[in-house]
Amino acid sequence: MAERLIVPRSAIAASRYKNDESAYLAGGTEINRLNSYVEADTLICIGRLGLDSINDAEIDGKPWVRVGATATFTDCIENPKVPEYFKQACRFMSSMVKRNMATVGGNVASRRDDSYLIPTLVASGAMVEFVNEKVITVKEYYLRHFRHKNKLITAIYLDPAAVVKSKRYSNTAAGHAYVTVSVCENRVAVQIKGAGLIDTSKLEIHKDRSEAYCLDWANKVKARDVKSDMYGSEEYKRYLAGITVAMLSKEVSR
Numbered sequence: 001m002a003e004r005l006i007v008p009r010s011a012i013a014a015s016r017y018k019n020d021e022s023a024y025l026a027g028g029t030e031i032n033r034l035n036s037y038v039e040a041d042t043l044i045c046i047g048r049l050g051l052d053s054i055n056d057a058e059i060d061g062k063p064w065v066r067v068g069a070t071a072t073f074t075d076c077i078e079n080p081k082v083p084e085y086f087k088q089a090c091r092f093m094s095s096m097v098k099r100n101m102a103t104v105g106g107n108v109a110s111r112r113d114d115s116y117l118i119p120t121l122v123a124s125g126a127m128v129e130f131v132n133e134k135v136i137t138v139k140e141y142y143l144r145h146f147r148h149k150n151k152l153i154t155a156i157y158l159d160p161a162a163v164v165k166s167k168r169y170s171n172t173a174a175g176h177a178y179v180t181v182s183v184c185e186n187r188v189a190v191q192i193k194g195a196g197l198i199d200t201s202k203l204e205i206h207k208d209r210s211e212a213y214c215l216d217w218a219n220k221v222k223a224r225d226v227k228s229d230m231y232g233s234e235e236y237k238r239y240l241a242g243i244t245v246a247m248l249s250k251e252v253s254r
Helices: 011-017 073-078 084-091 096-102 104-110 118-124 138-143 201-205 211-220 236-251
Strands: 004-005 022-025 041-045 055-059 063-066 129-132 135-137 151-157 165-170 177-183 188-192
Touching: 011 041, 055 138, 063 104, 073 096, 084 118, 084 165, 104 118, 104 151, 118 138, 118 151, 118 165, 118 177, 118 188, 129 138, 135 138, 165 236, 177 236, 188 236, 201 211, 211 236
Parallel strands: 004 041, 022 041
Antiparallel strands: 055 063, 063 151, 129 135, 129 151, 165 177, 177 188
């Protein structure tokens, strides 16, 4: 239980309070979740800092859709500027109550291995913006989180021209995903519960993603924490990952 709540007046002020003993508070779905990994003495409220806008943006002459970090899943689903592939990822969250509370920035910052959004964001080449306006890819943020763990995310940038197909496997609509796959023409993201994002570099280099090749990749890929559990055997998860990459690759290429 947090011992104090800080309500800063600006995003810059909020970032100054952040350390290893504190946590940002927006929608609160992760902090208030049973068995949450978040442990903090101090909560920094960022829900009223005006970080929820969704608008067109441009980086180096390329058009993007800028989604404020505290925009909720429902905000994204209902906004016409948000690409359909990202709305699909938001709809993976089946609870309407959670959709109205959970924020885009919070889901990315939590780096959960069953994240609703990270595979789609990685496959689409999405970027994350910090309070100092520095922008990096979501993939870099995920893989090198130790460098950015106390930074305040202010927005996510979506490529409106990306073509992304995603598939999420879980025992129930509201259950934790044990395998999530997102595929774009040049990028592939595979996330397995317990293992997080899997190295897909060989799939991205090998443009002809046949079923046989993808299954062979899935069986050989190094992932220490892909293991049998209540969601299925290790072999089953690897099979799902491989067969789904091949299936979605065909859909993307149509």
